[in-house]
Amino acid sequence: MKWLCKLLVVLVLAIALVSGCEFEKTTSDDSSQHLSTSSVWGPTADEKRPASRQLIVHFIDVGQGDCILVQFPNGKVMLIDAGDDQNAPFIVDYLREHRVRVIDYLVATHPHADHIGGLDEVIEAFDIGKVYMPRVTHTTRSFQEVLLSLQRKELAVTAAEKGVLIVKDRGVEARVLAPGASSYEDLNDYSAVIRVVYGSTAFLFTGDAGKTSEQQMIESGSDLRADVLKVAHHGSSDATTEAFLQRVSPKYAVISVGRNNDYGHPHRETLDALSRNGIQVYRTDIDGTIVFSSDGEQLAVNN
Ligand SMILES: [Zn+2]
Numbered sequence: 001m002k003w004l005c006k007l008l009v010v011l012v013l014a015i016a017l018v019s020g021c022e023f024e025k026t027t028s029d030d031s032s033q034h035l036s037t038s039s040v041w042g043p044t045a046d047e048k049r050p051a052s053r054q055l056i057v058h059f060i061d062v063g064q065g066d067c068i069l070v071q072f073p074n075g076k077v078m079l080i081d082a083g084d085d086q087n088a089p090f091i092v093d094y095l096r097e098h099r100v101r102v103i104d105y106l107v108a109t110h111p112h113a114d115h116i117g118g119l120d121e122v123i124e125a126f127d128i129g130k131v132y133m134p135r136v137t138h139t140t141r142s143f144q145e146v147l148l149s150l151q152r153k154e155l156a157v158t159a160a161e162k163g164v165l166i167v168k169d170r171g172v173e174a175r176v177l178a179p180g181a182s183s184y185e186d187l188n189d190y191s192a193v194i195r196v197v198y199g200s201t202a203f204l205f206t207g208d209a210g211k212t213s214e215q216q217m218i219e220s221g222s223d224l225r226a227d228v229l230k231v232a233h234h235g236s237s238d239a240t241t242e243a244f245l246q247r248v249s250p251k252y253a254v255i256s257v258g259r260n261n262d263y264g265h266p267h268r269e270t271l272d273a274l275s276r277n278g279i280q281v282y283r284t285d286i287d288g289t290i291v292f293s294s295d296g297e298q299l300a301v302n303n
Pocket residue numbers: 065066112114115208233234
């Protein structure tokens with residue numbers, strides 16, 4: 001597998017050992033398929049998990065970057081990205097404050113530092129179930145650190161690509177909608193895009209996916225509808241086309257963005273498009289951490 005080889009090469013550049021980092025591809029998951037850490041948190045650990053009837057989604061304020069905690073109604077936990085390197089202690093504290101002990105599904109949307117920078121420390125700090133990453137490598141220190149931490153904990157990686165089912169359990173479904181192609185010019189377009197559905201409510205998490213990926217998602221015919229859209233790429237005008245917004249048709253949009261960032265995010269074009277479509281916008285630079293909850297019918301927001 002080319003991807004595996006590239007990942008191993010990156011790892012060799014980082015250190016002189018290459019064993020233990022196995023990658024596998026699956027198109028479906030259930031708890032029975034948990035990988036090497038399953039023995040760490042078997043049925044006994046599961047029994048202690050606080051289950052609620054709520055799906056709770058935390059857009060954690062990490063400045064210019066992304067970090068999203070999803071607590072499923074069955075008590076399981078998904079973390080999408082982990083901000084920049086400097087955010088790691090805050091993220092670890094935040095998760096512990098919310099009684100996270102195990103991250104059942106850990107998603108690195110794409111290998112940019114504002115998404116994976118804090119991931120190595122998160123991997124060290126928690127028991128991790130399945131890890132999802134797109135099939136792309138990057139020769140940065142942040143990426144190498146993630147691979148090293150995965151290796152230290154003997155965690156395999158599952159490819160995040162269109163069609164992969166992460167969760168399907170009692171009215172909850174989390175599915176990967178993108179990337180839908182094997183290569184892109186722009187690293188952002190490799191972003192894992194995940195739609196989480198609970199009852200009649202839905203969330204769409206887009207990483208930094210740009211217009212190319214958006215167009216592919218539209219053409220794929222996938223159901224993109226969501227009540228809450230995590231606006232791609234911190235509100236950059238490289239993403240969030242009118243056609244995509246029409247298909248997603250969200251009531252709420254969340255922009256995860258740092259105050260006075262170097263990129264001018266969020267861009268005026270994106271804010272105009274959201275406003276034109278009557279979408280209520282929350283921004284981490286203004287609102288701080290934003291928490292949505294869903295009982296499967298109604299959404300509430302509390303930040
Ligand atoms: Zn980013």
